[in-house]
Amino acid sequence: MITIENADKALKDYYLQAVSAQLNEGISPFFSAIEKNSDNVTGKDVKISIVRGNCGNVLACAEDADLPDPYKNRYLSITVPLKNIYGRIEISDKALRASRDSSGAFINLLNAEMEGLIASAKHNFGRMLFGDGSGFLCNITDHTDAELTVDSVKDYFVGMQVDVQPKGGGEEGLGVYVTGIDKSAGKITISEEVIEPLRGGTMTVHGAKGNELTGLGAIFGSEELYGYKKTEEGYFAPYIGDAGGSLTEEKLCDVIDYMEENFNSKINMIICSYKTRKKIADLIAGNRRVVNSIDARTGIGAVTVNDVPVYADKFCPEGEIFFVNTEDFCLSQLCDWEWLEDESGKILKQIPGKAAYGATLVKYAELVCKKPCGQAMLKNI
Numbered sequence: 001m002i003t004i005e006n007a008d009k010a011l012k013d014y015y016l017q018a019v020s021a022q023l024n025e026g027i028s029p030f031f032s033a034i035e036k037n038s039d040n041v042t043g044k045d046v047k048i049s050i051v052r053g054n055c056g057n058v059l060a061c062a063e064d065a066d067l068p069d070p071y072k073n074r075y076l077s078i079t080v081p082l083k084n085i086y087g088r089i090e091i092s093d094k095a096l097r098a099s100r101d102s103s104g105a106f107i108n109l110l111n112a113e114m115e116g117l118i119a120s121a122k123h124n125f126g127r128m129l130f131g132d133g134s135g136f137l138c139n140i141t142d143h144t145d146a147e148l149t150v151d152s153v154k155d156y157f158v159g160m161q162v163d164v165q166p167k168g169g170g171e172e173g174l175g176v177y178v179t180g181i182d183k184s185a186g187k188i189t190i191s192e193e194v195i196e197p198l199r200g201g202t203m204t205v206h207g208a209k210g211n212e213l214t215g216l217g218a219i220f221g222s223e224e225l226y227g228y229k230k231t232e233e234g235y236f237a238p239y240i241g242d243a244g245g246s247l248t249e250e251k252l253c254d255v256i257d258y259m260e261e262n263f264n265s266k267i268n269m270i271i272c273s274y275k276t277r278k279k280i281a282d283l284i285a286g287n288r289r290v291v292n293s294i295d296a297r298t299g300i301g302a303v304t305v306n307d308v309p310v311y312a313d314k315f316c317p318e319g320e321i322f323f324v325n326t327e328d329f330c331l332s333q334l335c336d337w338e339w340l341e342d343e344s345g346k347i348l349k350q351i352p353g354k355a356a357y358g359a360t361l362v363k364y365a366e367l368v369c370k371k372p373c374g375q376a377m378l379k380n381i
Contacts (some may be wrong), residue, residue, distance in 0.1 A: 008347045029311045033326040048078040048331040057194045078226045087361040089113040116215045132217035143198035148188045166201040205223045213367045239376040247381045265374030270310040271322040277312040321341025322374040333365035
């Protein structure tokens with residue numbers, strides 16, 4: 001007979017391992033390639049000390065000359081709080097009772113819930129990798145009742161719970177749902193009419209402002225990173241090149257060469273949109289080059305530029321190409337995915353006021369780039 005106790009045991013002993021494996025390897029090639037550990041976690045923060053790059057004092061001297069003075073390393077310190085990432089499943093008491101005498105029905109019930117949880121986690125982790133930590137989705141250029149005109153429409157918006165607010169914030173438009181999109185017209189429909197004018201405002205993931213991972217959007221877009229102003233500390237300022245409205249293979253190769261020559265950074269992954277990857281593939285094919293290869297780190301076929309794999313990601317902004325060294329990135333985490341347990345060790349608990357049981361999957365982590373100046377972006381392609 002299926003009970004809450006053996007349902008707990010199934011979640012803990014079987015599903016947790018399967019979920020962790022899928023989420024750690026199945027989000028994106030970029031996420032799969034970066035290191036994941038708890039080495040730099042201290043309490044609720046990630047703390048990393050970095051040696052500011054220099055060749056040091058290794059000199060050629062005369063036999064009887066004084067030995068060179070030791071080079072005093074210049075250290076930079078990164079301290080950032082871990083972000084709280086939660087995922088929930090819910091099983092109604094009615095469904096649980098209906099499957100009580102059938103282990104197969106119960107397994108199907110749990111499988112359906114876990115598949116939804118995994119899909120949501122993959123989606124949001126993938127989106128956050130390109131975000132700036134604010135949960136920003138798009139700018140609102142016009143507004144009529146429950147219809148918004150925005151500067152960027154994505155298919156994945158439908159069903160998302162979002163905050164739509166005018167510039168400077170407001171009380172309305174918090175926690176509404178996206179119910180429809182019109183990509184050709186650049187319009188989004190939300191679940192509730194908002195009286196307050198939203199023109200010039202933004203649409204963000206509900207409650208996400210300042211709570212998401214510090215992704216590529218923060219590394220390339222913000223004026224400050226990890227508490228340092230990029231204009232004052234160049235180590236935290238990545239290279240941003242302008243393609244001038246046209247894309248050539250030479251421009252791509254120039255960025256790779258520039259990063260190695262000036263920052264000793266060996267770019268090992270290029271990330272762009274699907275449309276841009278097709279452009280790159282056409283460029284290389286036009287030059288009668290081999291365009292497909294297998295990346296040993298991810299096991300995924302990819303177009304290559306100077307042997308650097310090019311990956312398409314649906315969350316990558318159009319018109320931008322990212323050149324990264326994945327060895328400089330780390331997902332610092334307090335723990336891997338784990339179930340939230342109460343004092344008695346139970347995972348499934350009744351939801352207050354509802355005839356249903358819920359379980360919460362948790363991860364406390366932050367994405368950190370240990371060498372921001374070793375990353376590059378080519379814009380206006």
